Amino acid sequence: MRATTARWIALAVITGAGLTACSTDDGGKKDTGGSDEKPVVVDITFKDGDVTPSGDRVDVSPGQPIDLKVTADEPGEIHVHSDPEHEFEYDAGTTDLPEFQIDRPGIVVVESHTLDKVIVQLEVK
Amino acid sequence: MTPGVIEAHGIGGQADLPISLGLAISGAVAALVVSFTVLVVAWRTPRYATGLEAATDPGSGEVVESPHRRPTPVTFGLVALRLVGMIGFLYAAFTAVFGQNQLTNPFFGVVYVWLWVGVMFASLLFGPVYRAISPVRTINAALARISGGDPELGVRDYPVRLGYWPAAVGLYAFVWMELVDKTPTDLGTVRLWCAIYVAVMLIGGAVFGSRFYEHADPFEVFSSLVGSLSVLGRDPEGRFIFRSPLAGVAQIPSKPGLVGVVAVLFGSTAFDSFRESTFWIGRIQAASITGFTINNFGLLAFVLTAGLIFALGSMCAGIALHADRRPWRWVRLEPLAHPRSELPRRLAHSIVPIVAAYVIAHYLTLFIDVGTQTLARASDPLGKGWDILGTASLQPTYWFSYHPSLLATIKVGAVVVGHVAAAVVAHDRAIALLPRRHQITGQLPLLAAMVAFTAGGLYLLFSA
Numbered sequence: 187m188r189a190t191t192a193r194w195i196a197l198a199v200i201t202g203a204g205l206t207a208c209s210t211d212d213g214g215k216k217d218t219g220g221s222d223e224k225p226v227v228v229d230i231t232f233k234d235g236d237v238t239p240s241g242d243r244v245d246v247s248p249g250q251p252i253d254l255k256v257t258a259d260e261p262g263e264i265h266v267h268s269d270p271e272h273e274f275e276y277d278a279g280t281t282d283l284p285e286f287q288i289d290r291p292g293i294v295v296v297e298s299h300t301l302d303k304v305i306v307q308l309e310v311k
Numbered sequence: 312m313t314p315g316v317i318e319a320h321g322i323g324g325q326a327d328l329p330i331s332l333g334l335a336i337s338g339a340v341a342a343l344v345v346s347f348t349v350l351v352v353a354w355r356t357p358r359y360a361t362g363l364e365a366a367t368d369p370g371s372g373e374v375v376e377s378p379h380r381r382p383t384p385v386t387f388g389l390v391a392l393r394l395v396g397m398i399g400f401l402y403a404a405f406t407a408v409f410g411q412n413q414l415t416n417p418f419f420g421v422v423y424v425w426l427w428v429g430v431m432f433a434s435l436l437f438g439p440v441y442r443a444i445s446p447v448r449t450i451n452a453a454l455a456r457i458s459g460g461d462p463e464l465g466v467r468d469y470p471v472r473l474g475y476w477p478a479a480v481g482l483y484a485f486v487w488m489e490l491v492d493k494t495p496t497d498l499g500t501v502r503l504w505c506a507i508y509v510a511v512m513l514i515g516g517a518v519f520g521s522r523f524y525e526h527a528d529p530f531e532v533f534s535s536l537v538g539s540l541s542v543l544g545r546d547p548e549g550r551f552i553f554r555s556p557l558a559g560v561a562q563i564p565s566k567p568g569l570v571g572v573v574a575v576l577f578g579s580t581a582f583d584s585f586r587e588s589t590f591w592i593g594r595i596q597a598a599s600i601t602g603f604t605i606n607n608f609g610l611l612a613f614v615l616t617a618g619l620i621f622a623l624g625s626m627c628a629g630i631a632l633h634a635d636r637r638p639w640r641w642v643r644l645e646p647l648a649h650p651r652s653e654l655p656r657r658l659a660h661s662i663v664p665i666v667a668a669y670v671i672a673h674y675l676t677l678f679i680d681v682g683t684q685t686l687a688r689a690s691d692p693l694g695k696g697w698d699i700l701g702t703a704s705l706q707p708t709y710w711f712s713y714h715p716s717l718l719a720t721i722k723v724g725a726v727v728v729g730h731v732a733a734a735v736v737a738h739d740r741a742i743a744l745l746p747r748r749h750q751i752t753g754q755l756p757l758l759a760a761m762v763a764f765t766a767g768g769l770y771l772l773f774s775a
Contacts (some may be wrong), residue, residue: 241592246526269324269709290712292589293326302602311328311715 196288225251225285232258232298241304248291248310254283262300266308325712326587327676330719335773338723342765344729346758349734350751359742362657380580387473396444399425405512406692407505412498417692419496420685422505423489423714427532428674429682434538437665438545441534447509448524451516461497465520474526474567474656479575481508481529490586491606506675532572537667538731539563539660555672560736563660568634569657573662575617577764580669583769584612587766617764621662622655624760629654629745629753645749657744658757665761668729669768672722678705722772734758 226246231238243295247250254264256276266272266286272281288294360372388770403421405556410416452724484504508529524531539562542648544554546662563569584610585591595602626757629645683705690703697703713717737757745753 241589241595243589267324271324288325290325290327290716292707292712294324295326303596307587307589307592309328 198227208237223250225246225253227253227255228296228306229255230256231254231308232260232262232263234259234303235301237303237305239302239306242306243309244306245309245311246288248289249287251287253285254281254296254307262298262302264305265297265299267295267297316331320450325498327712327718329767329775330722330772332773333697333724334719335769337768338727339766341727342504342769345764346728346734346762349731349738349763350754350758353735353738355750357739357743359555359558359739360563361561361643362739368400372607391755392582394447396646397449400443400446400477402689402692403505407498407502410498410621410692413511413694414496414679415688415691416498417685417689418498418697420681420688422449422501424678424681424685427485427489427617428670428678430530430534431537431667432678432739434534435540435671436543437538438541438543439531439535439538440601441528441531442452442524442538445524445528445531447516450513451521454513454517458707462516462521464519464724465523467518469519469522469526472567474569475532475572475755476568477527478529478532479571481511481527482533482575482577483570483700485529485574486583487610490583491610493603497701500503500645526566526568533576536563536572536576536663540664540667550567553698557732558741559738560660560663560732563663565653565657565660569659570622573659573666574621576666577662578614578617579610580666580673581617581768581771582610584673584768584775585609588771588775590774608654620760620763621659624757625655625658626651627756628741629659629749629758631749632752644679645746645753647744647746649744654744658737658740659760661733661740662764664729664732664736665726665764665768666729668725668727672768672772674720675707679711680709683707723769726765726768726772730761733761737761 224253226244228239228244233253254274256264258276261275261277264274264276264283266274268288268303269290272286276283288310289309290309294310295301298305301304312379361714399421403418405415406418408417430444431443442693452462488500488504489495492589493501512524512528514528525535526532539559542553542556543558544552546552549744586606593711595605596603614702629647629651631643633640633643633644644651647654684707686700686702687705691697692699738754741757744748
């Protein structure tokens with residue numbers, strides 16, 4: 187009976203080791219982080235109480251500058267749920283919001299608080 | 312708007328990166344392989360509690376399904392734990408009443424992270440922690456002492472038929488507030504929820520005695536289920552012993568409503584992942600009905616689907632397939648010693664390791680990062696620049712954010728280990744319940760349900 191338990195533990199360990207071996211993603215890759223990278227530009231359009239894009243994922247790297255370009259028919263507010271958070275106000279017409287960057291990898295939601303809708307999710311990696 | 316006010320997606324700013332496709336697939340394949348290995352090589356006679364042992368009530372000597380537990384002797388440690396729970400409770404109540412309606416109020420972190428996640432992690436390590444610290448148990452005991460009664464006994468016996476159903480309802484109410492309600496981080500909302508919780512618990516305790524909490528307190532039931540996976544257990548005399556987590560899980564009483572509880576726990580955590588996916592956000596924002604309505608439907612659908620898949624999988628246990636020339640004889644229901652409708656709850660404990668694993672995968676970084684943040688905020692409960700605990704300057708390090716591969720591996724590892732435990736526990740119970748000649752094939756539908764849960768969980772970790 188003891189032997190059976192040991193076998194189970196061995197099986198779990200082997201499975202775990204196999205999984206670790208299988209994970210091939212960005213292990214020790216350190217980001218140099220820097221403003222020399224080309225900024226990511228996200229075009230955002232507000233029209234008739236709707237926003238495009240609507241919840242899309244946008245890939246950015248840590249430290250890469252992010253430009254939000256807003257074209258809106260009404261003034262409003264955009265909220266970037268990073269730590270620390272960013273909040274931007276915009277007027278009707280076209281507005282280039284101040285450039286910002288996110289240093290910590292993860293998913294950051296960019297929301298319109300005026301419409302209570304998710305505009306994009308920034309996938310920082 | 313001032314910083315840190317109400318967010319549409321509740322507590323915790325930045326979310327984890329999704330796990331890689333390769334990792335998700337290797338996890339799912341491992342789960343599948345392990346499941347069948349368990350079937351083929353595992354033991355053939357039950358090694359753990361089967362839930363079928365005749366238990367006698369110490370009072371009447373009658374055979375009962377769940378015996379009254381011997382009251383735990385009052386020790387210094389127990390009193391200390393009760394004190395910790397009571398201080399936490401009073402502190403939370405203080406921040407709830409006098410604190411600001413902002414996310415910087417530690418109340419939100421205390422409820423959503425320390426209580427909902429932290430207590431469960433602690434239970435995983437040390438056993439049913441909430442039962443030991445439960446402030447509602449303490450208040451109930453104090454009230455009973457003042458009125459000269461016995462806290463264990465109420466005016467009426469707790470109805471056996473109710474089982475864990477009240478806890479399932481309570482848990483659903485909590486996840487509803489967290490995931491569906493429009494203002495989950497509004498002070499008034501959470502305060503109201505907690506006030507109703509305390510009121511229901513105190514009334515229930517007065518009517519049914521403290522057995523009520525074992526069945527109806529959502530936090531205690533969650534904590535006790537997860538705590539069954541702890542290596543720390545108690546022997547029948549109440550002394551601490553080391554035991555196998557699998558043996559602990561097998562001792563979960565198969566009461567009515569157990570399926571409901573595990574369905575709410577698994578379904579809601581899955582929905583929490585799913586609602587962050589681009590698919591769901593895109594759908595919800597393009598729809599003509601409100602997001603509130605759709606989220607209501609989504610949460611309910613996830614919970615019901617989890618419950619139905621499991622119920623179906625376990626009810627189908629013991630269906631025998633025959634190679635026969637006549638097709639109508641291919642499938643036959645094997646006669647069982649117990650009603651088929653009891654199978655889901657007699658097997659439902661086996662989902663607990665999957666639930667616990669998924670809770671770890673889903674909440675690990677939230678617990679570490681927002682848990683630390685809450686400790687910092689707890690030092691300044693009213694937002695007046697105080698530092699009463701000396702922790703105000705604590706900053707989460709977000710260590711796991713910078714080590715995404717390690718984090719992803721831990722998550723998938725937890726899910727696979729949970730699945731292995733679930734498959735072994737289910738196998739052990741199935742051989743006790745199923746007729747001997749169909750012990751192996753009879754488990755296939757249940758195994759399929761488990762693989763579906765694990766693969767579904769991994770898929771959500773990958774896509775959200």
